[in-house]
Amino acid sequence: MIRGETSRRRFLVAVMAHSGLLASGMGAALLRAGSAWAQSSTGKAGELARMARLLFPHDGVADEVYAEVIDSILSDVANDASMTDTLKVAVTALNTAQAGDWVTASAGDQIAAMQAVENEAFFGAILGSVRVRFYTHPKVWEHIGYPGSSVEHGGYVDRGFDDIDWLPGDA
Amino acid sequence: MAIGYELSDSSVVVVIGSGAGGGTVSNELAQKGIDVVCLEAGSRLALSDIVNNPGIMNERMGWLDKRLGAPTWLCKTVGGTTVRWSGITPRFQEHEFKPLTTYGKLDDTTAIDWPITLDELAPYYDMAEDRMGVSGTHGIPPSAETNEFKVLKAGGKKIGYKEITSTRAAINPAARDGRPGCRQIGFCWSGCAIGAKWSTLYSEIPKAEATGHFELRTQSMVVKINHDESGKVTGVVYADLNGVLHEQKARAICVAGNVVETTRLLHNSASSMFPDGLGNSSGHLGRNYMRHMTKSTTAIMPGAVNFHRGTRQSGLIFDEQYHRPERGFVGGYLIETSSGDPLGMAQSVGGWGESAADYLENYTNLASTWVSGEDPPQASNRITFHKTERDQYGLPVPILTYNFHPNSIAMHMHAAKMSKQLLESLGARAVTSTMAGGGGCHNMGVARMSAEPADGVTNRWGQCHDIANLFVSDGSVFASSAAANPTLTIVALAIRQADHIAERMSHKEL
Numbered sequence: 220m221i222r223g224e225t226s227r228r229r230f231l232v233a234v235m236a237h238s239g240l241l242a243s244g245m246g247a248a249l250l251r252a253g254s255a256w257a258q259s260s261t262g263k264a265g266e267l268a269r270m271a272r273l274l275f276p277h278d279g280v281a282d283e284v285y286a287e288v289i290d291s292i293l294s295d296v297a298n299d300a301s302m303t304d305t306l307k308v309a310v311t312a313l314n315t316a317q318a319g320d321w322v323t324a325s326a327g328d329q330i331a332a333m334q335a336v337e338n339e340a341f342f343g344a345i346l347g348s349v350r351v352r353f354y355t356h357p358k359v360w361e362h363i364g365y366p367g368s369s370v371e372h373g374g375y376v377d378r379g380f381d382d383i384d385w386l387p388g389d390a
Numbered sequence: 391m392a393i394g395y396e397l398s399d400s401s402v403v404v405v406i407g408s409g410a411g412g413g414t415v416s417n418e419l420a421q422k423g424i425d426v427v428c429l430e431a432g433s434r435l436a437l438s439d440i441v442n443n444p445g446i447m448n449e450r451m452g453w454l455d456k457r458l459g460a461p462t463w464l465c466k467t468v469g470g471t472t473v474r475w476s477g478i479t480p481r482f483q484e485h486e487f488k489p490l491t492t493y494g495k496l497d498d499t500t501a502i503d504w505p506i507t508l509d510e511l512a513p514y515y516d517m518a519e520d521r522m523g524v525s526g527t528h529g530i531p532p533s534a535e536t537n538e539f540k541v542l543k544a545g546g547k548k549i550g551y552k553e554i555t556s557t558r559a560a561i562n563p564a565a566r567d568g569r570p571g572c573r574q575i576g577f578c579w580s581g582c583a584i585g586a587k588w589s590t591l592y593s594e595i596p597k598a599e600a601t602g603h604f605e606l607r608t609q610s611m612v613v614k615i616n617h618d619e620s621g622k623v624t625g626v627v628y629a630d631l632n633g634v635l636h637e638q639k640a641r642a643i644c645v646a647g648n649v650v651e652t653t654r655l656l657h658n659s660a661s662s663m664f665p666d667g668l669g670n671s672s673g674h675l676g677r678n679y680m681r682h683m684t685k686s687t688t689a690i691m692p693g694a695v696n697f698h699r700g701t702r703q704s705g706l707i708f709d710e711q712y713h714r715p716e717r718g719f720v721g722g723y724l725i726e727t728s729s730g731d732p733l734g735m736a737q738s739v740g741g742w743g744e745s746a747a748d749y750l751e752n753y754t755n756l757a758s759t760w761v762s763g764e765d766p767p768q769a770s771n772r773i774t775f776h777k778t779e780r781d782q783y784g785l786p787v788p789i790l791t792y793n794f795h796p797n798s799i800a801m802h803m804h805a806a807k808m809s810k811q812l813l814e815s816l817g818a819r820a821v822t823s824t825m826a827g828g829g830g831c832h833n834m835g836v837a838r839m840s841a842e843p844a845d846g847v848t849n850r851w852g853q854c855h856d857i858a859n860l861f862v863s864d865g866s867v868f869a870s871s872a873a874a875n876p877t878l879t880i881v882a883l884a885i886r887q888a889d890h891i892a893e894r895m896s897h898k899e900l
Contacts, residue, residue, distance in 0.1 A: 363754070374572075384693070
């Protein structure tokens, strides 16, 4: 009944459409975008991974997870000059806002540099893409206590759907 | 089982769309022995195709064709958006059928009263609740109280609300009508993998097929409705999976494509006789587009809620649904629960940095309310079409223009305040509200029913004022949005419309 296998790319189109990201045009660009620049420049991937952690900072989540999120963005995008430019713009903008080497600055200065560019279209595009990948990552789910699919476990009818115990009174 | 009608068979009623409206009107007609061909743009999922993964399911059933402007959250699949919906089924209140009389004429609105009353619709609400298996009606027990419903109930009581219920969900509390009881799986919006939630996909459509008076053609996208020189519609042109066009002749046609496709089809069927689109002599086609004042409020509670366990919307509060203009707005709103997976919650609360991560770090302690409130009709909220851009069917790309009326902003402020009070009464912190959450799930009003032909597209039966054998069978016919989630009313109106069509046929008037 269903045509073909659901590709990760179409999944992201769907999720990003839901999030409104595609409306900006930047989401679509991200999906098409080229990875040659970043792959040839591991330092840039490192800066983007640091940016990902500062976007969604969870102390209990390992650096490797943030790196995987960035790697998955970079490996999914096809060659696309405009997106390569977007990613370049992001890293350049952070270094400019920091007036120096952003990746080695203090966390406070790094965040200030991000705040200085947070209304730029490229920032929104990267934020949306990182959010989709990070909060669907199995290790993030494990960290925050979200088990994912439940139907194969019979749902929660016998597994605590009504076990709340701290509410007041006769609730 | 399914039978094949000839394309040239002009005795059939053609129904376009198989969701709440189209699936229901199809089955009701077939049960009466009337031959129906239902054309559905999407494909047909089996329960085994439904997995607990919102992204994959959006790929399998979402309407992903290009649209510009305000986003909608609809489905291209057999069953339409009843595969995705959350199952909440309150009725409209009596005064909500008379918004112009009750509220007066608000600036920049096109309000009219409905051409029908609650009394007239009440017997059909009864039938709809029975067909759908609504909890708390027809001897069906209330829905089980989930963790998040208990939060809503406790907080609601704390701030003085009285009408708090875990009824009014079209999700079986126990097995009924060939469908199992709910197992609290928690992925209602990905489709119910066991079929406990009502959907025309596995309720009305198989029942219609069993009559021997019904044929469903999937992946059949209707692109045009044809008419004759007398102005009666005669058939529909549709593209099959391979893009090959066919014409199915028809005795009468029911359009139920949800607001965007219903508008586009009638618009796209313009002719020299109907230059502004079929049924559009009033100029109201595509206008008065309503989608409710919706908002989500999320907070971090002092203990675990685990709202991912169980139905995604598990109860509601009626206390704010009434018309009490002293609150600073007309009409009212319902407060409902609403849970989300981590990505959904991250998107809902928005932002980045420590505060955004704080919500997700406390995912197991999150609770949310979701509000659905009356949305006044405005001529400027409308669906139009791109002048040059075409989609894969060669149809003009739809453009959705939607802005909140000041009444909705005032209602939003009130609902935000009350939701915050409710959650904080239980010790919540970091309460955040967003007005966008859920917008585009409820879609109404672009072919509204009106007593006067100049005020709307359809009459009290959803029959076009201009064309006697052309009907609109979805939420497009709503003359106002009321506060309630729309599906129950769509189904009640569709059952009523099927009675009308059968009656007219028996008198040889169709």
